[in-house]
Amino acid sequence: MSDIRARDKWIRAGQATSIVIAGLLLLGTLSLLIAENSWLKTQTRTGRDAFLYGDTGTEIMPLPVLQVLPVMFPENFQPGGAEAGDWVQQFGFIPGTPGVNEGLPVGFFVSTRRPQSGGPSPVLFAGVNCSLCHTAVIRRNDSDKGQVIYGMGTLSLDFIAWVDAFKTSVLDEKRMTAKSLIDTYEREFHKSLGIAEKGMIAAWLLQTRKTVQGTLPRLDAPYGGADLRNAAMMPNGPSRTQPFRNLVRNIMNRPALLDHGYCKIPALLEQEHRDWGQFDGSVHNRLTRSVLAAIAVGATMNNLILPDISSSVTNAIDYTMKLQAPKFADIFPDAPPDSKKAERGKVVYMTHCDSCHGHRQGASDWVQGARHDEVIPANQIGTDRERVSFRYYDVLAQVLFDHFPPGHPLKPRREDIRPGPAGTTHGYINNTLESVYARAPYLHNGSVNTLAELINLKPRRALFYRGDNTYDPKDVGLIAPDRPDLKRYFMFDTAQPGNSYKGHDYPWAYNGPGWNQPELADLIEYLKTI
């Protein structure tokens, strides 16, 4: 009997212990949920702050990971070798300011939100926002510190290559482990991470690696090392993107293998004058444009409606409405426009350019041209067709529309995305040209380096090198060498699909009928003034 009683006693003790342990686990879990809310530190940003530092729901990786990746994987983050500079220089980011925004390059933001869901995180996450692509530095030569122009499309950023460098590193299971990341961070920055921070880094790595591995059968392995600078493998190159490739990949779950719709990063200047976005005029509503851009970089329908993220996006858009680039003469005081030539050039402009592009009136107004917002068929304008003829071009707008469930606050109106009720033309839209000097390189695919070449004052070049190019105020555009160097590594071959420099032969084709060199010389001086 006493044996049975003793056994019962032990069983009851075991049961009580189990209840206590399970209860404590549950209590601990609930405490974690409460603690999570204290991790979240949101901030409403306005104006330039929203543009530069706002969270757009595009968190990519924990900040400590961003900080140690170049140390752990120099072959991927310094693909040109150590002599070509650090990762910021090699991928064309604009260096940040020490002590500001964690010292990160322009375009990175930090937040206490996790990627995709926007859930709270104990470790800071780093992401990229609008200013990453839409900020540029104009430099006259390599030793020039240059002038930062907010709203101008980047001249140097090789973002797609950087993303491949990141993915290649993530796939290295031997060298990138949670432990190696944490150890490297603590060694390099002499800071220790807490349990929750370490746990979050481990969880992020697990999930991110799984996601990247999951894309391999569809997208193939990302490139790394020196291949990141090889135009045959990374055909986008610096300052360009493929605006709808990621949407085809992320939303349609298709590889978009034959998509050669390369596109320069556009300027976001004086957006109040523009009705339709994208070079083909495919998106009308400004919020929809930003939402689609953010989704292409990893934001989701769920995190984009979180109040702080939503306000960051709309405030960044507001900032670009009246954002002006500095005047040409202020940027290049030693090479101001020739006023007499500019006066004559205006006549040329009004005769040959105004109906499509309109003209500047006063300091901040723009008179739209008679054919403003008209989508000109690509065959008519003669520029590269790839941007408006990639596979799924005709169905993507409907797919995007259907992607948002009915009633979702960000669901676009169907008539705001083309092809659709607002038009089905495969072509390029006539739009305004505010601060046209800050829109280099030219044509939608960035295949023409200078305004002098665009207006056919000078012959267009068929092959040159891009990277961190300097600026030529005389020809108004980029100085692109014939041979590669450490800073200009990307071979831009205009014979490759999507790279054609042909078309838009206005006012006249080079040396063609009516070609008038003095008038073109006048025209370029006028263009410097608008």
Place this chain on the structure above:
Amino acid sequence: MKARDITLTEFTNTFVPFALLVSMALLAAEATQALPKYRMIYAIWASLALTIPSLCLFILPGDTQHQRNYWTLFWTFGYLAYLVHFYYAVFVHYHGSLSEVFSHQGVKIAGPNFLLTGLWGLDVVLAWTADASHRWVRIERVISHIVVIGIFFVSSVVIFKGSVNILGYLMTGSVLVCLAIRLFTKLTPSAAPELGAR
């Protein structure tokens, strides 16, 4: 009849799985990027796992106090886990907006889900407070079990595909086996109590 004199063993055998499953559901989501979404998903898995024993106990013949107690506890803990799912679904995923829930899910899905939440909650309260010998309680109980089985079946077998199907098939199989046992025992001299006696 209702739960009475719950023993430490009964409580241990129901509370421990509940605490472990709910904790795992909430913590496992930490390893994902879509935190609220996976908390919502894993919590409904936990709820379904806890509810299967109660469905079986409800259907199987016999009406011992042990059986009543276990049914009440699993039924209650299953519902508590369901409430975790409901919270993440309605208040986090759909931002507490009923119109968003209905516009996303449609009336055909959202309506039964809200019906389930209300009816199951009512039955849990009645399980602890009302005597099941009342006819109206028995009717309400049978209806609430049919609703729970039906909605879990549709969501875990018909609509969603993946790991949840394992639980869905387990529930379906368990319910069918228990019904078969009940029908079989009806043919024997010691007939089972009327369905819904608990």
